[in-house]
Amino acid sequence: MRFLVQPAPESLERARPPVRVFLAFSVLLILAAVASRAAHGALTPAGLEQILEAVPGERLGPVALWEEVHQGAFLYGFLLLALGSLLAVCPVSRVVRGGLLWLATAAAFLDLGAPFLPVAFPGFPGWAALRIGAFLVATCALLAMAGLAFATFGREGRPSDG
Amino acid sequence: MVDPRIGRFAGPVAAFAGMVAVIMGTAAVLFARKIGFDTGHIQAFYLGAEATFAPPRSLAGLLEVAVPHLLAIPMLLFVTLHLVAFVGGVRRRPFAIAAGITFACAAVVIAAGFVIRFAWPGLAPIKIAAFLGLEGTMLVWLGLLVAAITGSEAAPPRAAR
Numbered sequence: 318m319r320f321l322v323q324p325a326p327e328s329l330e331r332a333r334p335p336v337r338v339f340l341a342f343s344v345l346l347i348l349a350a351v352a353s354r355a356a357h358g359a360l361t362p363a364g365l366e367q368i369l370e371a372v373p374g375e376r377l378g379p380v381a382l383w384e385e386v387h388q389g390a391f392l393y394g395f396l397l398l399a400l401g402s403l404l405a406v407c408p409v410s411r412v413v414r415g416g417l418l419w420l421a422t423a424a425a426f427l428d429l430g431a432p433f434l435p436v437a438f439p440g441f442p443g444w445a446a447l448r449i450g451a452f453l454v455a456t457c458a459l460l461a462m463a464g465l466a467f468a469t470f471g472r473e474g475r476p477s478d479g
Numbered sequence: 480m481v482d483p484r485i486g487r488f489a490g491p492v493a494a495f496a497g498m499v500a501v502i503m504g505t506a507a508v509l510f511a512r513k514i515g516f517d518t519g520h521i522q523a524f525y526l527g528a529e530a531t532f533a534p535p536r537s538l539a540g541l542l543e544v545a546v547p548h549l550l551a552i553p554m555l556l557f558v559t560l561h562l563v564a565f566v567g568g569v570r571r572r573p574f575a576i577a578a579g580i581t582f583a584c585a586a587v588v589i590a591a592g593f594v595i596r597f598a599w600p601g602l603a604p605i606k607i608a609a610f611l612g613l614e615g616t617m618l619v620w621l622g623l624l625v626a627a628i629t630g631s632e633a634a635p636p637r638a639a640r
Contacts, residue, residue, distance in 0.1 A: 377508065377512065380509065380512055380513060383505050383508050383509050384505075386501065386505050387502060387506060387509060390498045390499075390502045390505065391498070391502055391551060391555070393498050394494070394495050394497075394498030394499055394501075394502065395495070395558070397491055397498065398491050398492065398495035398558070400491075401488075401490055401491025401494060402488055402491045404491075405487045405488050405490075405491065406487075415490060418494065419490070421494075422490075422497070425498070426497070426501075429501060
């Protein structure tokens with residue numbers, strides 16, 4: 318973050334190629350996460366309910382749910398920090414910058430939290446669709462953040478302070 | 480007062496802090512549900528238990544859990560501490576000591592499973608203490624991080640000095 322906060326033209330130029338590659342890997346990671354969920358059947362409400370819905374007597378929900386949230390929060394945390402920090406120095410309006418970050422963060426928390434709804438409120442309807450929707454919104458917002466960052470760091474020259 | 484140079488990063492840092500809180504919370508639940516917070520359960524988890532037909536943990540099984548955590552935990556601590564050092568007004572020596580304690584707790588948590596399984600089952604209480612130490616110190620780091628980005632930190636940010 319220091320090179321973003323205290324930008325020197327020379328250091329920013331040096332940082333540009335690895336940032337571009339990092340952004341490419343971030344996009345790959347996001348797309349791979351979508352593919353992984355699709356492959357596990359977690360992009361349909363029925364498939365998701367089969368994987369994560371608590372069985373009667375599981376007061377805290379299945380362990381698999383907690384493990385998935387544990388890993389998901391790690392990925393979301395680093396993506397939001399890295400892409401959000403890069404977006405902070407992109408020449409886009411505060412509304413777009415803040416809106417995208419807020420949307421991605423809120424959708425990410427909803428994605429992680431939605432499977433706990435039927436645990437807290439047994440029989441809660443539509444939690445699976447809610448989770449899938451939140452995941453897709455978070456994915457699109459993160460991809461948009463990566464795209465905007467790439468538009469800034471992908472070209473030569475110093476990005477403006479926006 | 481938040482340093483204006485840091486202000487624009489408050490959003491991403493807050494999102495990161497929120498996700499770290501989720502990670503620490505789920506880690507506590509997983510520890511409680513899979514291993515347990517008492518010596519007997521920890522020894523049964525690693526050494527197996529006839530009563531529940533649980534087999535002892537294999538080396539491959541322990542490594543399957545340890546290897547991703549050897550990347551994830553130090554990376555998480557590194558980034559969190561880096562952010563605290565950068566945006567917070569923590570003095571150098573207390574920061575170094577507290578950071579050392581956090582990293583030491585993380586190392587013990589990861590290594591203790593191997594020691595309990597293959598060398599010394601009596602280490603189980605140390606694993607519990609290390610896990611609680613890791614969770615507790617991480618809570619402090621997150622508190623400092625949130626205080627710094629919300630401007631409630633009394634000392635000036637490090638970058639402003």
